[in-house]
Every structure is written in C-alpha cells, then in structure tokens.
Amino acid sequence: xxxxxxxxxxxxxxxxxxxxxxxxxxxxxxxxxxxxxxxxxxxxxxxxxxxxxxxxxxxxxxxxxxxxxxxxxxxxxxxxxxxxxxxxxxxxxxxxxxxxxxxxxxxxxxxxxxxxxxxxxxxxxxxxxxxxxxxxxxxxxxxxxxxxxxxxxxxxxxxxxxxxxxxxxxxxxxxxxxxxxxxxxxxxxxxxxxxxxxxxxxxxxxxxxxxxxxxxxxxxxxxxxxxxxxxxxxxxxxxxxxxxxxxxxxxxxxxx
Amino acid sequence: xxxxxxxxxxxxxxxxxxxxxxxxxxxxxxxxxxxxxxxxxxxxxxxxxxxxxxxxxxxxxxxxxxxxxxxxxxxxxxxxxxxxxxxxxxxxxxxxxxxxxxxxxxxxxxxxxxxxxxxxxxxxxxxxxxxxxxxxxxxxxxxxxxxxxxxxxxxxxxxxxxxxxxxxxxxxxxxxxxxxxxxxxxxxxxxxxxxxxxxxxxxxxxxxxxxxxxxxxxxxxxxxxxxxxxxxxxxxxxxxxxxxxxxxxxxxxxxxxxxxxxxxxxxxxxxxxxxxxxxxxxxxxxxxxxxxxxxxxxxxxxxxxxxxxxx
Numbered sequence: 001x002x003x004x005x006x007x008x009x010x011x012x013x014x015x016x017x018x019x020x021x022x023x024x025x026x027x028x029x030x031x032x033x034x035x036x037x038x039x040x041x042x043x044x045x046x047x048x049x050x051x052x053x054x055x056x057x058x059x060x061x062x063x064x065x066x067x068x069x070x071x072x073x074x075x076x077x078x079x080x081x082x083x084x085x086x087x088x089x090x091x092x093x094x095x096x097x098x099x100x101x102x103x104x105x106x107x108x109x110x111x112x113x114x115x116x117x118x119x120x121x122x123x124x125x126x127x128x129x130x131x132x133x134x135x136x137x138x139x140x141x142x143x144x145x146x147x148x149x150x151x152x153x154x155x156x157x158x159x160x161x162x163x164x165x166x167x168x169x170x171x172x173x174x175x176x177x178x179x180x181x182x183x184x185x186x187x188x189x190x191x192x193x194x195x196x197x198x199x200x201x202x203x204x205x206x207x208x209x210x211x212x213x214x215x216x217x218x219x220x221x222x223x224x225x226x227x228x229x230x231x232x233x234x235x236x237x238x239x240x241x242x243x244x245x246x247x248x249x250x251x252x253x254x255x256x
Numbered sequence: 257x258x259x260x261x262x263x264x265x266x267x268x269x270x271x272x273x274x275x276x277x278x279x280x281x282x283x284x285x286x287x288x289x290x291x292x293x294x295x296x297x298x299x300x301x302x303x304x305x306x307x308x309x310x311x312x313x314x315x316x317x318x319x320x321x322x323x324x325x326x327x328x329x330x331x332x333x334x335x336x337x338x339x340x341x342x343x344x345x346x347x348x349x350x351x352x353x354x355x356x357x358x359x360x361x362x363x364x365x366x367x368x369x370x371x372x373x374x375x376x377x378x379x380x381x382x383x384x385x386x387x388x389x390x391x392x393x394x395x396x397x398x399x400x401x402x403x404x405x406x407x408x409x410x411x412x413x414x415x416x417x418x419x420x421x422x423x424x425x426x427x428x429x430x431x432x433x434x435x436x437x438x439x440x441x442x443x444x445x446x447x448x449x450x451x452x453x454x455x456x457x458x459x460x461x462x463x464x465x466x467x468x469x470x471x472x473x474x475x476x477x478x479x480x481x482x483x484x485x486x487x488x489x490x491x492x493x494x495x496x497x498x499x500x501x502x503x504x505x506x507x508x509x510x511x512x513x514x515x516x517x518x519x520x521x522x523x524x525x526x527x528x529x530x531x532x533x534x535x536x537x538x539x540x541x542x543x544x545x546x547x548x549x550x551x552x553x554x555x556x557x558x559x560x561x562x563x564x565x566x567x
C-alpha cells in the first residue's frame with residue numbers, strides 16, 4: 001500500500017513541477033524576498049527584523065498560494081483528462097489515489113519552500129541579518145501549516161471544481177487566521193450568542209495563527225518545546241481528520 | 257506577396273507597441289505626485305479591527321505602518337502628531353512586541369498635553385511587554401516630569417529603572433532631585449541612603465554619597481532662606497551678602513553652617529544671576545534645572561489640563 005502511494009506521489013511531484021503556475025508564484029516569492037532588502041532600508045532602525053518579517057511573510061503567503069492553486073487542480077486534471085479511470089482500473093483504491101496525490105503535492109510544496117528558504121537565508125547572510133534556531137522553528141511550523149493547507153485543498157478538490165475549491169480553501173485559510181481574534185472579540189461582546197459562535201468557530205476551523213511564530217522569532221521571545229510540539233500535534237491531527245473526510249467523499253464520488 | 261504582408265504586419269505591431277510604450281511613459285512622467293506626496297490622512301485601520309485586517313501577517317503589517325510613521329514624522333518639520341500617534345497605536349495593537357516605536361512615540365508625540373498622554377499610554381504598553389527595558393520607563397518618567405509637570409509621579413516611574421541593565425548611573429540622583437522638588441528633602445535623602453545600603457558597586461556608592469552631601473547642603477541652604485526672610489522682616493530690607501545674617505545689633509544667626517561638608521575654603525554666596533543663596537562649592541541649588549521657556553510651557557499646559565478637566 002505504501003509503495004503504491006509512494007509511486008503515485010512521486011508521479012504527482014513530477015507532474016506538479018511542470019506547472020507554470022508554480023514557477024510563476026515561486027518567482028514572485030523570490031522577488032519579494034529580495035525586495036525585502038530594499039524595504040527594510042526604509043526604516044532607520046531594526047532593519048534586520050523588518051527584513052526577516054517581510055521574508056517570512058513572502059514565504060508564507062506564496063507557499064500557501066502555491067499549495068492552494070496547484071493543489072485544487074491535481075485531481076480535477078486527472079478527471080478532466082480521464083486518466084483517473086486508467087489509474088483506478090489498476091489495483092489501487094481511491095483512498096490510495098487521494099493519499100498519493102496529497103503526499104505528492106506536499107513534497108512539491110516543501111521543495112519549493114526549501115528553495116524560498118534558501119533565498120531567504122542567502123539574503124540574510126548577505127545583509128548580515130542574524131539567523132537562529134527560532135527561525136528554524138518558524139519554518140518547521142510553516143511546514144505543518146502548508147501540510148494542513150494542502151489537506152484543505154485536497155478535501156475540496158475531492159468533490160468540487162477547481163474554481164470553487166480554491167475559493168473555499170482561501171476562505172478557510174483566511175478565516176482560520178482570524179478565529180483567535182474573533183474569539184477574543186466574541187468574549188468581549190455583550191451578546192452571549194456571538195461569544196458562542198466565535199468560540200465554536202475557533203474550535204472547529206483550523207487555527208492557522210497557532211502555526212505562526214514570526215513575532216516570537218523576530219523579537220527574540222522565548223520559544224519553548226511545547227510552543228512547537230503542541231501546534232505540530234494539532235496540525236497533524238487536523239490533517240488526518242481532513243484526509244479521512246476527503247477519502248470518504250472521494251470513495252463515493254461519481255466521475256461520470 | 258504573403259511574405260511582404262506578414263512583414264508589414266510585424267512592423268505595424270512593432271510600431272504600435274513602441275507608440276504605446278512612448279505614450280504610456282510620457283503620460284506617466286507627467287503625473288504630478290511629488291507636489292502632493294501624501295494624502296492628508298494615512299488610512300489606518302480602526303484599532304479594534306486592526307488585528308483582524310492583517311490576516312495573520314501581524315509582524316509585516318506592523319512593520320509597514322512603522323515605516324509609514326517614520327516617513328510621516330521624518331518628512332515634515334511640523335509633522336501631524338495626531339496621525340503619527342494613530343499609526344503608532346495601530347502598530348502596538350497589531351504587534352505589541354515591537355521595540356523602537358515606543359521610544360519613537362516618546363520623542364515625537366510632544367505637541368500637546370493630550371498627545372503626550374497618548375505617548376505615555378503607549379510607553380505603558382511598552383513597559384508591560386518589555387519590563388526589563390529601562391528606556392521605556394525613563395521616557396515615561398521624563399514625559400511625566402518635563403511635559404506634564406508631575407515630578408513625584410515621574411520619580412515613581414523612574415524608580416522602576418533602578419537595577420535594570422544599562423540604566424545610567426545618574427538616574428538615582430535624578431529621582432532624588434525629583435523627590436526634593438516638592439519639598440521632600442527627607443524623602444530624597446532616605447531614598448539615596450537606601451540605595452547606598454543596597455548597592456555593592458563602590459563607584460555607585462561614591463556617586464550616591466555625593467548626592468547625599470548635596471541634599472544636606474540644600475537643607476542648609478533652605479535654612480538660610482528662612483533666615484533671610486526673618487532678616488527681611490526685622491530690617492525691612494534684603495541682605496546684600498549672606499554674612500549680613502550674622503551682623504547688626506540683633507543678628508538673625510549666630511553663625512553660618514558649613515558651605516561644604518568636608519572641605520574648607522567654601523562659603524555661602526548670593527548667586528550672581530538669580531540672587532539665591534548658594535554654596536560657592538556647588539554654585540547652584542539642589543533642584544531640577546528647567547529653562548524659563550520650558551517652565552512657561554509647563555504652566556501653560558497645566559492650565560490647559562485644568563480647564564479640560566473642569567469641562
């Protein structure tokens with residue numbers, strides 16, 4: 001089973017790295033990382049921190065964009081070209097097909113993340129900005145966040161069109177970034193129903209803010225092992241749930 | 257014929273492209289944005305929704321607004337401090353872990369009592385997030401004394417800097433002066449004595465002992481001020497020199513206290529400019545030195561505050 005998933009994943013990587021969209025977004029991300037050098041010079045102080053914040057923001061924004069816009073197309077392409085019939089006629093279950101696609105895209109996303117991080121490290125070294133373990137922690141959690149975003153994109157691409165899947169995925173990612181603040185605002189609201197709604201939004205939707213340690217890294221705040229481990233466990237758990245739902249939907253999907 | 261037509265089409269496309277580039281470039285270069293580089297108001301999200309609007313990119317948005325604040329304040333001599341305060345408040349709302357914006361607020365937001373109060377609120381947030389940073393406390397104390405004329409509150413604030421890394425050595429003496437400014441020489445003296453007992457730094461001990469000597473001389477000078485008033489009451493005129501207090505048929509004092517605690521050769525004199533009694537060793541009184549214009553501003557702002565509170 002693992003071998004079958006791995007074969008499909010490696011094929012997915014080969015297919016994904018041929019995507020022009022991926023290279024376009026990657027190019028923009030690298031351009032923005034380099035632009036951060038110029039932007040950081042607009043301040044007379046804290047240039048290193050600004051460079052780091054803009055660098056991390058560029059990496060995060062474009063990695064998520066790639067994960068969503070490349071991710072939502074993967075299954076649709078197979079269905080559209082009717083290659084899904086050929087693949088599924090082989091001794092391969094639909095769940096294995098979906099997992100293969102998921103891991104293939106995830107590897108692709110992590111590869112492009114590696115390229116962006118290499119450019120980020122390069123610009124930091126050139127400008128003399130300091131890098132440390134806290135920066136590695138930011139990247140580690142970003143890897144988990146991207147894995148979760150790919151899972152969200154995979155879930156929606158399992159039953160709807162790329163357009164709708166990208167719309168839903170972007171929406172979930174945005175709201176996922178806001179749930180903490182919404183919960184805090186709801187707690188201050190006089191209406192208890194608002195508090196109830198915001199609390200449940202925070203519980204049910206993915207808490208994307210939990211994967212962001214940029215501020216801690218940039219300001220040298222302490223990052224404990226639990227700051228890293230708990231979001232990782234949370235992220236992996238959420239991914240498993242999403243993939244289970246995706247597989248259940250995909251098993252029942254009618255391709256005609 | 258076909259080849260010629262195709263070539264003509266290519267030339268036509270090239271010509272249209274070149275014309276389009278030239279026209280766009282010309283139009284763009286004529287856009288006058290330098291004479292009005294900034295809109296009257298920089299759009300800043302309301303503080304309540306600021307964090308929501310960053311969509312998780314808190315640090316980046318805080319940096320963006322920080323750069324806008326720098327440009328707004330650095331670009332004009334009479335920068336709009338109200339707008340700068342708004343931007344800085346938004347920055348702190350989005351990312352309270354920022355460091356320099358707090359001191360930037362302290363330095364730039366000084367145009368009115370209300371603006372200074374806003375800067376002080378920002379500095380209080382800064383102290384809450386960077387409790388080991390002496391500079392935020394120092395700026396807050398300075399604002400409280402220098403702009404809002406609240407020396408005792410400033411002394412309380414500055415006391416928080418003692419023991420923090422990199423706090424300048426002169427701060428305890430400044431606190432003592434602030435405490436003495438409202439007649440609290442005993443408090444100032446007790447404060448310094450306590451610091452001397454607590455510190456292991458011999459240099460610091462010596463510096464503080466000097467401050468203690470200065471307080472004692474100030475106490476004696478204030479005693480002489482009272483004697484001077486008595487002289488006025490008895491003779492109906494002011495002294496011409498400090499030794500006048502000892503002379504005449506009914507002298508006010510039998511003898512003058514020492515003008516320097518340990519060294520001989522120093523005396524009490526009338527300051528050549530202010531006419532107040534000073535020791536020739538220090539040549540000034542133990543008080544906070546505020547220029548007349550700053551003193552006038554403190555008074556003006558104080559009256560303004562009272563009026564506002566009255567309303």
